Amino acid sequence: MVTSNKTEFFDYLVIGSKEYLERDKKYPYPDLLRHAMNSLALEIKQSIPFPKTMNGFLKLLEEPVKDWCPSSFIPKEFDRDFGLMDEGSLSEEANDYLAEVLLEKGGIPEYARASIKQLAIDNSKFTKTLDQLRDVYNDIDSEIAQQEYLSLRRFLIENPYTTPSQIRKVFMRTKHISTEEVGELYEECQDNQTYWYCDRCGVLTEKHGKLKGLKPRLCGNHHKDQSYVHQVERETGLLQIKDGIHQRVCFPGIPELNLYSALAELTEKPPDCLQQVKLYPGLDRYDLQLRFSDGTVWAIDIKDVRDPYKLAKSLKPLYGEGSLRYDESFYVISDRCMANYPDYLEILRQAAKQLPNATHVVSEKSFKIRVNDKIAKLQKGGTI
Ligand SMILES: [Zn+2]
Numbered sequence: 553m554v555t556s557n558k559t560e561f562f563d564y565l566v567i568g569s570k571e572y573l574e575r576d577k578k579y580p581y582p583d584l585l586r587h588a589m590n591s592l593a594l595e596i597k598q599s600i601p602f603p604k605t606m607n608g609f610l611k612l613l614e615e616p617v618k619d620w621c622p623s624s625f626i627p628k629e630f631d632r633d634f635g636l637m638d639e640g641s642l643s644e645e646a647n648d649y650l651a652e653v654l655l656e657k658g659g660i661p662e663y664a665r666a667s668i669k670q671l672a673i674d675n676s677k678f679t680k681t682l683d684q685l686r687d688v689y690n691d692i693d694s695e696i697a698q699q700e701y702l703s704l705r706r707f708l709i710e711n712p713y714t715t716p717s718q719i720r721k722v723f724m725r726t727k728h729i730s731t732e733e734v735g736e737l738y739e740e741c742q743d744n745q746t747y748w749y750c751d752r753c754g755v756l757t758e759k760h761g762k763l764k765g766l767k768p769r770l771c772g773n774h775h776k777d778q779s780y781v782h783q784v785e786r787e788t789g790l791l792q793i794k795d796g797i798h799q800r801v802c803f804p805g806i807p808e809l810n811l812y813s814a815l816a817e818l819t820e821k822p823p824d825c826l827q828q829v830k831l832y833p834g835l836d837r838y839d840l841q842l843r844f845s846d847g848t849v850w851a852i853d854i855k856d857v858r859d860p861y862k863l864a865k866s867l868k869p870l871y872g873e874g875s876l877r878y879d880e881s882f883y884v885i886s887d888r889c890m891a892n893y894p895d896y897l898e899i900l901r902q903a904a905k906q907l908p909n910a911t912h913v914v915s916e917k918s919f920k921i922r923v924n925d926k927i928a929k930l931q932k933g934g935t936i
Contacts, residue, residue, distance in 0.1 A: 559627040564588040595622050613637040629653045644767050674796025677736050688728050700726045701835050709805035712754040712793045713784045738791035751780040754802045770888040804856040807886040808839050825930040837871040851878035856886040860896045864903030881911045884919045
């Protein structure tokens with residue numbers, strides 16, 4: 553096998569390691585991993601002795617890549633301060649790289665795609681259902697399509713684990729979403745295993761008695777005594793959300809639903825200054841639409857991306873046509889991202905300056921203060 557460029561070696565190393573872990577570290581080693589190890593043995597930084605055993609090699613992968621990998625081999629999308637592995641599993645950075653970069657990238661051998669294609673298949677099932685609803689939305693049934701979209705999305709965020717009977721109960725009467733379609737977004741759990749989940753980040757995996765979530769840097773403390781960590785009740789036919797859906801829908805959806813609930817509570821308070829909070833309007837053209845008693849409309853997109861530079865590249869003005877029109881728009885950064893990266897807002901604001909119409913970039917905390925200030929001014933009879 554010949555690699556046409558140096559970062560391909562790195563891709564093989566990530567995919568190969570993933571395959572190896574999925575085979576429960578059984579012999580023979582995946583071709584890609586073997587190939588990547590051979591290349592690395594020739595090119596590894598001279599100060600580092602090449603590990604003699606597979607376990608030693610996996611331990612090396614836990615070290616920051618900049619410490620052992622030649623610089624020209626590290627793709628620019630991978631943060632070199634992090635390792636490929638973390639406590640015996642693929643690291644958060646490596647998982648993000650697989651899901652966000654490799655899936656989009658060409659040049660991966662067809663057979664290697666097999667190991668990452670599952671993530672793509674999971675996502676394509678969700679996008680297929682979403683596309684069906686979009687068709688209906690654009691035709692006649694826009695209200696029903698919106699309601700059913702909301703039920704599906706909320707269900708996936710709120711239920712990292714479920715059962716076929718719960719799915720039937722919720723989706724028995726939906727017109728455009730079948731119970732089979734929802735079932736395909738989950739996979740069966742094993743009978744003899746204990747499962748755990750976190751209210752803040754969803755599915756947890758247990759290794760040597762320690763629980764770990766999808767993104768330990770955003771949600772890291774999963775001691776079994778924490779009030780937000782739960783053991784899943786054993787039920788017949790227990791299902792767990794598929795990886796791709798957990799990554800793309802469930803995990804980022806948790807701060808979205810939390811902010812929605814906090815704001816929806818404000819609509820119940822007299823004298824009705826915040827009149828309506830709409831979740832995922834227009835089938836998720838943005839996350840929340842707030843309507844105030846003076847007729848002002850705010851549009852909000854909640855962002856839960858760990859790396860501000862990564863997010864900065866994808867910023868664009870929020871869609872604002874028809875019923876999605878707004879007076880002010882906001883990118884609201886989740887509290888857990890802010891806590892993880894103190895300069896987050898500064899970095900993002902620089903990038904947001906390029907946007908044609910001003911979208912405010914704020915933290916979750918300061919956004920809630922803004923909403924309360926707006927309500928207070930409306931109560932006094934003024935406008936802002
Ligand atoms: Zn968590």
